[in-house]
Amino acid sequence: MEDYALDAVKAITTREKPAYETIALDPLTPVLGAEVSGVDLREELTKRQLTEIKDAFLDRHVLVFRDQDITPEDHKRFAAHFGPLHPVALPAPGSDPYVLEISASAESKNVAGNGWHADGTADAEPSLGSMLHVTRIPEPGAGGDTMFANMHLAYEMLSPAMKTFLDGLTAVHDGAQPWGEQGPPAEYEVPVNEHPVVVRHPETGRKLLFVNRPYTARIPQLSRAESDAVLEMLYRHIAGTPLLACRVRWQPNTLVFWDNRCVQHHAIWDYYPHSRYGRRVAIDGTRPRA
Ligand code: SIN
Secondary structure: OOHHHHHHHHHHHHOOOOOOOOOEEEEOOOOOOEEEEOOOOOOOOOHHHHHHHHHHHHHHOEEEEOOOOOOHHHHHHHHHOOOOEEOOOOOOOOOOOOOEEEEEOOOOOOOOOOOOEOOOOOOOOOOOEEEEEEEEOOOOOOOOOEEEEEHHHHHHOOOHHHHHHHHOOEEEEEOOHHHHHHOOOOOOOOOEEEEEOEEEOOOOOOEEEOOOOOOEEEOOOOOHHHHHHHHHHHHHHHHOOHHHEEEEOOOOOEEEEEEOOOEEEEEOOOOOOOOEEEEEEEEOOOOOEO
């Protein structure tokens, strides 16, 4: 590994960690994710528990809560501690406008999120984060894990020259792009927004890489060929650097809360023809800023 990349890994693995009294953390990898114990999401959390969960969220970016037999109301109540709930982009008729059902079965032709992405980055204000509560998993051992990747480290591991090059650029994110050739449904008001390629996390101020394959269309400061080449290089860097990632193996009643501002995720569809079901609640975010 190049010295600058090694320095980035060292910096992230040796930084000071928050101390916890009311929860316990079991890291998933040295750079991302943790299982959190000591919390029952059916009950109202104490102020101290919430503060510690917020600290853990900013430090580990992906929090895994096991054995949470919660209702959609418990789920929304927990999410609301982090900000106003973020409405579902295209809610099914009669469904809760804040609860997205994530469902796959033998009838599925594809599943949501089966590729590296962050959620809704074509929005002017993409979500702060999402909480996915999975209640049905494919047969044990039949897959359905979700991977997450740390976009702070993805940025920090780039060469100093590449970081300087990317720092001044923006990228157009297009909400029609994930729909491919079939295009989005007629009722979808397609969001298109320009965000910096390198943004700062609004709470920690740390820089991170903010482009993803499904939504990012082009870097307008570059020619089409240059933009395609730079974006492809960055997507390969993200997908081809396993060190950036952690992997969550679901059990029924696992809830995962991820920071959509600084991680990408990939729902792995390796369980056909088995079924998987969960509910996702998202929280409002803010406009990404350099
Ligand atoms: C998603 O939010 O992209 C889906 C995540 C998952 O199903 O694991």
